Amino acid sequence: MFCHDSAHYGDMPKILHCDLPPALAEIPKPSPGTKHSLHLVAKGHIDKRMAEVSERISRGEKVEGKYLTYYLAQEKLSIKSIYGNVTELLLAGVDTISSTLSWSLYELSRHPEVQADLYKEIMATMKGNPIPAAADVAKMPLLKAVMKETLRMYPVIPGNARVISDRDIQVGDYLIPKKTLISLCQYATSRDEKYFSNPNTFQPERWLHKEDSHHPYASIPFGFGKRSCVGRRIAELEVYLALARILMRFEVKPAQEGHTVKPMTRTLLVPEKEISLQFLSR
Ligand code: HEM
Numbered sequence: 001m002f003c004h005d006s007a008h009y010g011d012m013p014k015i016l017h018c019d020l021p022p023a024l025a026e027i028p029k030p031s032p033g034t035k036h037s038l039h040l041v042a043k044g045h046i047d048k049r050m051a052e053v054s055e056r057i058s059r060g061e062k063v064e065g066k067y068l069t070y071y072l073a074q075e076k077l078s079i080k081s082i083y084g085n086v087t088e089l090l091l092a093g094v095d096t097i098s099s100t101l102s103w104s105l106y107e108l109s110r111h112p113e114v115q116a117d118l119y120k121e122i123m124a125t126m127k128g129n130p131i132p133a134a135a136d137v138a139k140m141p142l143l144k145a146v147m148k149e150t151l152r153m154y155p156v157i158p159g160n161a162r163v164i165s166d167r168d169i170q171v172g173d174y175l176i177p178k179k180t181l182i183s184l185c186q187y188a189t190s191r192d193e194k195y196f197s198n199p200n201t202f203q204p205e206r207w208l209h210k211e212d213s214h215h216p217y218a219s220i221p222f223g224f225g226k227r228s229c230v231g232r233r234i235a236e237l238e239v240y241l242a243l244a245r246i247l248m249r250f251e252v253k254p255a256q257e258g259h260t261v262k263p264m265t266r267t268l269l270v271p272e273k274e275i276s277l278q279f280l281s282r
Contacts, residue, residue: 038087038090038091038094039083039087041090042083042086042087042089042090043083045086046068046072046079046082046083046086049068049069049072050072050079053069053072053073057073068082068086089231092229092231093231093234093235095156095268096156096157096231096235096268097235097238097239097242099154099156099268099269099270100147100150100151100154100156100235100239101239101242101243102271102275103150103153103154103263103271103275104146104147104150104239104243105243105246105252105275105277106261106271106275106277107146107149107150107153107202108146108247108252109252109253109254109277109278110202110254111202112253114142114146114202114204115247115251115252117142118142118143118146118243118247119247119248119251121140121141121142121143122140122143122244122247122248123248125139125140126244126248130248131245132240132241132244132245132248133241134237134241136244137237137240137241137244140240140244141208142204142205142208143240143243143244144207144236144240145204145205145206145207145208146204146243147236147239147240147243148204148207148219149202149203149204149206149207150202151219151221151222152190152191152196152219152221153190153191153200153202153263154263154269155186155187155190155219155221155269156221156268156269157186157221157223157268157269158185158186158187158263158265158268158269159183159184159185159186159187159265160183160184160186160223161181161182161183161184162182162184163179163180163181163182164176164178164179164180164182165178165179166178186219186220186221187265187269189215189217189218189219190218190219190221192218195214195215195218195219196214196218196219197212222235246279248282249281249282250279250280250281250282251279251280251282252277252278252279252280253277253278253280254276254277254278255276255277255278256276259276261273261274261275
């Protein structure tokens with residue numbers, strides 16, 4: 001299967017669109033020409049959930065749940081805020097995952113030996129069970145290392161910023177006055193050979209050996225601190241499970257030998273051109 005221009009996958013950047021292999025074809029696609037926005041998707045889900053919650057409350061039932069259900073049940077947020085928050089979660093959670101998955105498959109297609117080791121790890125853990133779950137991932141260290149290495153090389157959010165508004169701070173030899181915008185570029189630190197040997201080479205095994213320790217803040221694709229990514233755990237799980245399921249069914253190869261794709265920034269880090277892959281049934 002080759003990626004090309006003609007499919008439309010909602011709000012994913014066009015460069016990441018591709019014809020999916022049959023096993024992945026259940027992913028819903030908007031019909032051609034449909035006006036499809038994340039806001040409408042979010043609104044549709046919320047309105048549906050809202051009707052269910054109201055009905056249960058009117059029947060005097062206790063409504064338990066997390067996040068959306070909780071706030072709807074408690075009526076602590078305005079409907080406008082709920083629409084906004086859920087749209088933001090979708091915005092933050094679509095391109096980030098699709099980009100990380102695309103780059104993971106791209107690098108695995110270029111490193112068949114890593115892909116073969118990963119396939120072995122997945123099959124040994126799954127023991128004939130076709131659908132991996134969260135508990136299985138705990139037994140797959142190489143799978144986790146592949147995602148870490150992918151995000152080290154292709155942090156979908158390549159830069160970040162902070163402002164300390166209430167006081168001056170001292171960082172090393174620098175005095176940073178309050179209200180100064182401090183920009184951070186995690187793409188640069190995670191590709192710096194001061195912190196990672198062969199920084200431009202995909203080497204997931206570097207995350208498996210304690211002796212290869214690196215600076216703990218050199219690769220921080222999910223940010224750090226109070227405002228770090230709230231979706232981190234769900235993002236990791238999504239990528240682990242998707243990668244495991246894809247690799248169980250397909251061997252992934254480059255569409256053309258020697259085809260290389262570089263990342264570029266368009267606020268998010270995106271591929272400079274299409275990532276074209278072949279999915280060969282196992
Ligand atoms: C590979 C996937 C993802 C990456 C690399 C990523 C990365 C990031 C980064 C770097 C930040 C800024 C953190 C900071 O300023 O310290 C962030 C914030 C955020 N992310 Fe993610 N993200 C991913 C997936 C997701 C998903 C799936 C969701 C939602 C389900 C999500 C929701 C958010 C939200 C709501 C924020 C804002 C948090 C705040 O301002 O307090 N992210 N993410």
